[in-house]
Amino acid sequence: MRPGPDAPLRPPPKCIGCQSAKVAWSKPRVDYCYACLPGGPFTPPPCRACGSTAYFSQGLCDACHPGGPRFLSSCTSCLAWGVFRQHNWMCWICRWWATHFPTSPCDYCGRTAPVGDAGACRLCLEQARMLHEPGHGIDLAGANKHGQQMFLANMPTPTRVLRPPPPPRRPKRRPSAPSRPFTPVDGIQSELFAMTLDPQIVTERARWEDGELTRHCHQIVREHAAKHGWSTRQRNDVVRSLRLLQTYRSRPEERIRVTDVLTLPTYTGNIVSTMDVLEAAGLLVEDRIPRIQTYFTSKTRHLPQPMRAQLETWLSVMMDGSATAPRRRQRAPVNIRQQIHALTPILTTWADQGTTSLAEVSSGMVADALPASGHHRTTAVTGMRSLFSILKSLKITFQNPARALASPGTAVSTPLPLDTAAVRAALASPDPAIALAVALVAFHALTNLQVRRVQLTDIIDGRLQVGDRNIPLADPVRPRLRAWLDHRAKTWPNTINPYLFVTRRTAPRLVHPGAQFPWKRTTLRPQALREDRILAEAHAGGGDVRQLCDLFGMSVEGANRYVTAPLTPSPTSAATPTSDQA
Structure with missing residues (x-):
């Protein structure tokens, strides 16, 4: 030696x-x-x-x-092999440590050497770096618990000796061309019993699943992504979702039910974009229960069976209409929901009193059960007339106890002015979508639906086309329009959505935003803001009904509502600011 x-x-x-x-x-x-x-x-x-x-x-x-x-000998500080006497028996890194850190006993090995900020010498620090697990902090105590691995001096930092070699990277796989024409079957196999699948197993299996569905939809996904400006991440999410659907459905050629697509988030899949692709491929089957049906069931489940069966007949006619005499048109779900909400308390009261069928209801019972006045009475009268007229026409009841009820008039509310400070704050919002939407309603009295359905082609040479109205844009609206268009082009440069307002969800599709955009981020409501604008114009124009009809596209009856409304703003309320004030 x-x-x-x-x-x-x-x-x-x-x-x-x-x-x-x-x-x-x-x-x-x-x-x-x-x-x-x-x-x-x-x-x-x-x-x-x-x-x-x-x-x-x-x-x-x-x-x-x-x-x-x-x-050659060992470094007196880190014990690394390969130092010379002319360098004072120290490696290059330890010579730097000696000039920057004090010499004291190490907290982990007890040797007297230059100790860094963590209380460890360089040997203990290098040992901890060798055993460092990715994604975790350096464990100095655990790494030096069972000994230390020596290394050569003046060499690059030693790599981890216990880390297993990385697995070989799997080559990128693209769905192959269909081996035969994909012909979906018309029927859907019903499940014998519902079985909960393990998300981890399904996800792992779908990672390499390449069935006929994936091959058939591959070109459709590429064309859909190129047409709507999808990102690579969104396109890959749809491909992965198709593989998930291919994995856990019962038959390979079976069409995809919407309820199956709605379970994709359990396996980290995509819903909306996947449904767009399946609908474009003609493979989507709508099997969702309408929300109005779910609402009806929740409200009538406690009623007696005969009464509930009669209500289900009424609901079917209201939703689908009737092509046989007496013919009826289908009603909007929102109107049906309002009538169900108004009728449920009355029907519950009758059921508690022992009434099991609507055939037992008399005119006196209907008159006594109706609210005294207000909007609830109007909706209840409408619901009663609709319910008993349908049951009488279908010969389910012998009489129509609601026949004597007078036709309710439309409930009219009084428009009130808004707080000017709130409107000014919304017009100066840093969000360009909020500022533009508020400006369109505050200066041109557009409805919420009209704002959401404005298309880019409706704005030409500073004029906005809304139905039959050709509106010159107000001066305060134009800079807010430019700001939103710049933001839209910068955020979604590849979108082909034709509507003026787009969101993260609607940018890769051809639909308009929902009813809450962008009002959910403000304290204003579009209907109240529109009423404020029309009310201010009515009193500024001296109550000219013709002027209101021409300016806002209203009916004479609707204009009279604003002309007859008193303008009594509070000290903090006033009319909507004019274009000069904004």
Whole structure:
């Protein structure tokens, strides 16, 4: 074994003859090198340790003698092998540590060495870096608990020795071309029993699933993505969702039910875009229960069976209409919901009193059950007349107890002015969508539906076309329009959505935003803001009904509502600001 740096052998002195080479021997003392010995020169012997002819002193070569220039040893700080005496037995990094950190006992190995900010010497720190798990912090105590791995000095930072090799990267797979024409079957196999699938197993299996559905829809997905400006991430989400549907459906050629698509979020799938692709491919089957049907069931489940069956007949006619005499048109779900909401308390009261069928209801019972006045009475009268007229026409009841009820008039509310400060704050909103929507309603009295359905082609040369109205845009509306169009082009540069207002959900499709956009981020409501604008114009124009009809496209009856309304703003309320005030 080679002698260490603390061996008794020291760097020998120089020869007193040539003053360049080292003396031949220190013990016994010889003050000359072999070339300068009296009677010489003499040939130096080979190294007694390695046999090298590069003699240095004391029978050793320059690599075996502790004082030789090529003698290697361990770093006194990190114990790394491969340092020289001329560098004070320290590696390059430890020499830097010695000038930046104090020397003190290490908190983890107890050695006295330069200690960093974490309380660890460099050896403990390098050991912790070797065993560092990705995604976790460095554990100095745990890494140095069972020993330390030595390393070579002045080398790059050692890599993790216990980390398993990374798995080979799987090549990118694209769905292959269909092996045969994909012909979906018309029928849908009903499930014998519902079975809950393991999301992890389904997701892992769908990762490499490449069935006929995926192959058939691959080109449709590419064309749909290119046409609607989908991102790569959105396109890949749809492909993964199609593989999920291919994985857990019962038959390969079966059409996809909407209820199956709605379960995709359980497996991190996409709903809306996947439904667009399946609908474009003609593979989507609508099997969702209408919301009005669910609402009806929740409101009538406690009623007696005969009464509930009669109500179901009425609901079917209201939803689908009737092509046989007496013919009826289908009604809007919102109107049906209002009538169900008004009729349910009355029907519940009759059921509690012992009435099991609507055939037992008399005119007096109907008159006594109706609310005294107000909007609830109007809706209840409408619902009663509709319910009993349908049941009487279908011969389910013998009489129509609601026949004597007078036709209710339309409930008319009084329009009131809004707080000017709230309108000004909304017009100055940093959100360009809010500022433009509020400006269109505040200056041109558009309805919420009209605002959402405005298309880019409806705005030409500073004029807005809304139905039969050709509206010159007000001066405060134009800068807000430019700001929104710049934001729209910057955020969704590839969208082909024709509507003026788009959102993150509607940008890759051809639909208009929902009823809550962008009003859910404001304290204003479009109907109240529209009424405020019309009310201000009615009183500013002296109650000219014809002017209101021409300006806002209203009927005479609707204009009279604003002309007859009193303008009594509170100290903090006023009419909507004019274009000069905005």
